Amino acid sequence: MSNKEIWVIAEYENEGIKKSTWETISAARKLANHFGTKSAAVILGNGIKGIVEELSKELDLIYFIEHPLLAKYDSNTYVKCLHQLIKDKNPVIIIASATFRGKDYIPRLSARLNCGFISDCVGFEIKEGIFLKRYVYGGRLMATLKFEESKPWIITIRPRCFEYKRSGNVKGEVLHIKPALEQQDIMVTIQESLKETGKRPDLSESNVIVSGGRGMKGAANFKLLEELSDVLGGAVGASRAVVDAGWLPHSFQIGQTGRVVSPTLYIACGISGAPQHLAGMSTSKCIVAINKDPNAPIFKIADYGIVDDLFKVVPVLIEEIKRAKT
Amino acid sequence: MKIIVCIKEVPDTAIGLKIRDDSHEIETENIPWIMNPYDEYAIEEAQRLKEKFGGDIAAITVGNERVETVLRSCIALGADRAIRIKDDSLKKKDSLITSKILAEVIRNIEYDVILCGKESVDYGYAQTGQMIAEFLQIPCVSAIKKLEVSPSTKDAMCHREIEGGLEVVKCSLPAVFTAQKGLNVPRYASLSGIMKAKKMKIEILEIDTLGFNPSDLKPKIRVTNLSYPPKRQEGRIIEGTLPDTAKELVRNLKEARVI
Ligand SMILES: Cc1cc2nc3c(=O)[nH]c(=O)nc-3n(C[C@H](O)[C@H](O)[C@H](O)COP(=O)(O)OP(=O)(O)OC[C@H]3O[C@@H](n4cnc5c(N)ncnc54)[C@H](O)[C@@H]3O)c2cc1C
Numbered sequence A: 001m002s003n004k005e006i007w008v009i010a011e012y013e014n015e016g017i018k019k020s021t022w023e024t025i026s027a028a029r030k031l032a033n034h035f036g037t038k039s040a041a042v043i044l045g046n047g048i049k050g051i052v053e054e055l056s057k058e059l060d061l062i063y064f065i066e067h068p069l070l071a072k073y074d075s076n077t078y079v080k081c082l083h084q085l086i087k088d089k090n091p092v093i094i095i096a097s098a099t100f101r102g103k104d105y106i107p108r109l110s111a112r113l114n115c116g117f118i119s120d121c122v123g124f125e126i127k128e129g130i131f132l133k134r135y136v137y138g139g140r141l142m143a144t145l146k147f148e149e150s151k152p153w154i155i156t157i158r159p160r161c162f163e164y165k166r167s168g169n170v171k172g173e174v175l176h177i178k179p180a181l182e183q184q185d186i187m188v189t190i191q192e193s194l195k196e197t198g199k200r201p202d203l204s205e206s207n208v209i210v211s212g213g214r215g216m217k218g219a220a221n222f223k224l225l226e227e228l229s230d231v232l233g234g235a236v237g238a239s240r241a242v243v244d245a246g247w248l249p250h251s252f253q254i255g256q257t258g259r260v261v262s263p264t265l266y267i268a269c270g271i272s273g274a275p276q277h278l279a280g281m282s283t284s285k286c287i288v289a290i291n292k293d294p295n296a297p298i299f300k301i302a303d304y305g306i307v308d309d310l311f312k313v314v315p316v317l318i319e320e321i322k323r324a325k326t
Numbered sequence B: 001m002k003i004i005v006c007i008k009e010v011p012d013t014a015i016g017l018k019i020r021d022d023s024h025e026i027e028t029e030n031i032p033w034i035m036n037p038y039d040e041y042a043i044e045e046a047q048r049l050k051e052k053f054g055g056d057i058a059a060i061t062v063g064n065e066r067v068e069t070v071l072r073s074c075i076a077l078g079a080d081r082a083i084r085i086k087d088d089s090l091k092k093k094d095s096l097i098t099s100k101i102l103a104e105v106i107r108n109i110e111y112d113v114i115l116c117g118k119e120s121v122d123y124g125y126a127q128t129g130q131m132i133a134e135f136l137q138i139p140c141v142s143a144i145k146k147l148e149v150s151p152s153t154k155d156a157m158c159h160r161e162i163e164g165g166l167e168v169v170k171c172s173l174p175a176v177f178t179a180q181k182g183l184n185v186p187r188y189a190s191l192s193g194i195m196k197a198k199k200m201k202i203e204i205l206e207i208d209t210l211g212f213n214p215s216d217l218k219p220k221i222r223v224t225n226l227s228y229p230p231k232r233q234e235g236r237i238i239e240g241t242l243p244d245t246a247k248e249l250v251r252n253l254k255e256a257r258v259i
């Protein structure tokens, strides 16, 4: 490979660059080291100087595409700007996060470029080429994929599958790009953002997830799990049985037809461990299961299990964690 | 209202899947095939739009003869046309090729709304709907949980899922929407629907007639291997009674540096 660049497309929110973007940067670095090329980031927006600065402390080169019409996300305007820049600079690999946003516009970008795109990767191996790993068939199998020759290659990676370390001591160069955008380029306008208000982190970025199943017996009992997740600074999740019963909205569901998560610690309370549930959480680093049935399949994949009534275990566990933290 | 639904057939992942000896694909003999679960939400939403505004539904799929079963179930669920774009090769197509083919066929049909599933549960690429929209140069809203179409103003309002919440978005029609779970609750086919499905003719199209260059349909990615994911080590049950079990658990979690 020549000295062409490997790009990351950065994602951010009000608080700054998203964790998942730092992870893509570490993936890009690995590839860049191997191929002896440079890595760079692209960021799109308007009036986000502070966020761009944060990025420039980590990478040598930042392309900052700035325009008032980029103040709000729209897939078509993003694709238009990125397509132009890619045509100008010819990067060899483009990496983005498989977040909701990444999943929305990256397919469109790859169609406009007519180039290869492998989505939702969880890892890669470098041998005679890059071999990307992703789950298929609802998490039951793992596929290895390869790009055919044409470039650029586009990869999205699943959040929390790559480690990242921020150095924060680079003084990156920021290249300002002023795209030609018009109002008509916006195809989908965001009217309103309805964030679930609360202090808990989002499922896909949380280090800790405390998840409840049918064993929780009712919506009101989830208070208990909220309390446990709060002492751990985590998020609350659920099995499909809980969502189907209407105890929590679908956005809490973890599994094949819900969110796929990979936290450092996953605590399953009153969840039997059906294959479709495991498909959404079996890549968690450490799994704890609390279930009164010693034969529940969840124990087959849990690192630690307690066979007991969760309504007795969880309150004691909360107290023990509080004690351990002081 | 002219509605198009893109439907895919997938293996039922509720059963154990076996990898073929060459480790490139799964064994496809004697396994159950179903409509991609997300496409069930798409066809249900199509029915609701048709009930509300009138019009018709065309169900389209790229696949071999076997997939006609799934197309027939779309007819039973209210589709007025069922189109199979013939693809007898057993080779997997990537989403880019599939969406090029679908867009080319859709181009020649009238449409206001195109509905797809959010992703197919076999390969889970989650790309096809967005790519169809790009080839047709129309908007796409992905992973929607609510759709309100207004034929008079020719636009649509949707809820789409984002990390930690929802976004309310608006776009003009025609547009592509990809269905997320929560959009609706799919119904079962009616008896009259099932009868209709038995009789109706499925339209068959040849890819060759769509005017592609061979290079347009060359895959850009390739599966080199399929494997069973690494098994997690079975852990240990912490024996004993409360509060000792909870204490022991916390000690272990601290030692493993996860809390
Ligand atoms: C196509 C398809 C897709 C699916 N997608 C998903 C998905 O994305 N996510 C998902 O989760 N499921 C999914 N499912 C459903 C899945 O098959 C299971 O039905 C579901 O996960 C079961 O949820 P559960 O473990 O909460 O309930 P159950 O299986 O009923 O388990 C409840 C558990 O709680 C325990 N329990 C009860 N009381 C207590 C107590 N007091 N203390 C301790 N333990 C107690 C019981 O011993 C039992 O093990 C899908 C199914 C299909 C067919």
Ligand SMILES: Nc1ncnc2c1ncn2[C@@H]1O[C@H](COP(=O)(O)O)[C@@H](O)[C@H]1O
Residues within 6 Å of the ligand: B006, B007, B008, B036, B038, B039, B042, B060, B061, B062, B063, B095, B098, B102, B115, B116, B117, B118, B119, B120, B121, B123, B124, B125, B126, B127, B128, B129
């Ligand atoms: N072969 C196909 N024929 C018709 N529609 C398809 C096909 N493949 C994918 N789709 C549609 O695109 C959606 C997303 O698929 P995918 O990009 O493969 O995850 C599916 O839910 C279908 O609605």
